[in-house]
Amino acid sequence: MIKVDKLNFLTPGIPSCAKDYSNAFEKLEELNLDGLEVEFVHGVRYSEKTREMILNRADKLITHHGPYYINLNAKEDEKIEASIKRVLDTARAAKDLGAYSITYHAAFYLGDDPKTVLDRMIERHKIIIDILKEEDNDVWIRPETTGKKTQWGTLDEIIELSKNFSQILPCIDFAHIHARENGKFNTYDEFCYILEHLGNELGEIALNNFHGHVAGIKYTDKGEKNHLIFEESDFNYKDLIKALKKFNIKGALVCESPNIEIDTKILKDYYYSL
Numbered sequence: 029m030i031k032v033d034k035l036n037f038l039t040p041g042i043p044s045c046a047k048d049y050s051n052a053f054e055k056l057e058e059l060n061l062d063g064l065e066v067e068f069v070h071g072v073r074y075s076e077k078t079r080e081m082i083l084n085r086a087d088k089l090i091t092h093h094g095p096y097y098i099n100l101n102a103k104e105d106e107k108i109e110a111s112i113k114r115v116l117d118t119a120r121a122a123k124d125l126g127a128y129s130i131t132y133h134a135a136f137y138l139g140d141d142p143k144t145v146l147d148r149m150i151e152r153h154k155i156i157i158d159i160l161k162e163e164d165n166d167v168w169i170r171p172e173t174t175g176k177k178t179q180w181g182t183l184d185e186i187i188e189l190s191k192n193f194s195q196i197l198p199c200i201d202f203a204h205i206h207a208r209e210n211g212k213f214n215t216y217d218e219f220c221y222i223l224e225h226l227g228n229e230l231g232e233i234a235l236n237n238f239h240g241h242v243a244g245i246k247y248t249d250k251g252e253k254n255h256l257i258f259e260e261s262d263f264n265y266k267d268l269i270k271a272l273k274k275f276n277i278k279g280a281l282v283c284e285s286p287n288i289e290i291d292t293k294i295l296k297d298y299y300y301s302l
């Protein structure tokens with residue numbers, strides 16, 4: 029596992045001011061940002077040239093976002109198998125490219141009872157973890173806290189899953205939690221509660237090997253609608269940053285606002301101004 033010694037601020041994909049991976053890491057350096065999340069959201073594919081450019085990234089940290097087309101609770105066996113393969117392929121890319129952690133949206137309930145879905149998630153992640161162990165792949169595997177009420181992945185569900193595996197930890201998407209809970213989880217005390225709960229349930233390791241997402245977000249009573257920039261949203265990023273600093277969180281924080289590097293830089297600058 030890749031060790032981290034600070035909170036790293038990552039862009040979602042290459043910065044908009046970069047052409048492609050050929051100058052992405054140079055631009056991150058100019059912006060004083062720490063790395064990026066490789067977006068495999070439409071499939072895990074990259075050319076040998078991209079691979080070389082990513083491997084040439086000096087000291088920048090990378091994480092991976094797995095494909096959107098994953099549902100480990102699908103009704104059809106083929107869809108479950110394809111979903112398992114997509115998580116495995118993301119993890120294999122992480123080993124190949126030296127990524128710190130991978131995240132993905134694990135499943136939809138499809139009307140099933142949450143307890144049944146949790147049991148299935150444990151069973152299906154066991155298949156994934158057993159294969160990764162055989163392949164000597166110890167990258168962090170992280171189902172993300174999800175933003176829609178139809179999606180499996182509340183904070184407690186992902187914590188419960190993580191308790192079963194030493195290689196799994198939650199990816200905490202603070203904007204998703206805020207949207208899913210109809211605007212709650214937007215104050216300093218609430219952010220502290222999330223981090224304290226994470227530490228209490230999973231131990232210091234979860235605070236020292238963190239992977240999180242944040243963004244401005246638009247939501248309805250069904251949860252997440254779409255991402256926004258901080259300026260146009262109600263998301264209280266300042267208090268989140270204060271809480272992350274208070275708990276001395278180490279790991280990766282990816283800012284998924286649509287303006288990519290601008291909001292990522294706002295977060296990092298605010299963190300270091302405290």
Ligand SMILES: [Zn+2]
Binds near residue numbers: 093132133172
């Ligand atoms: Zn995501």
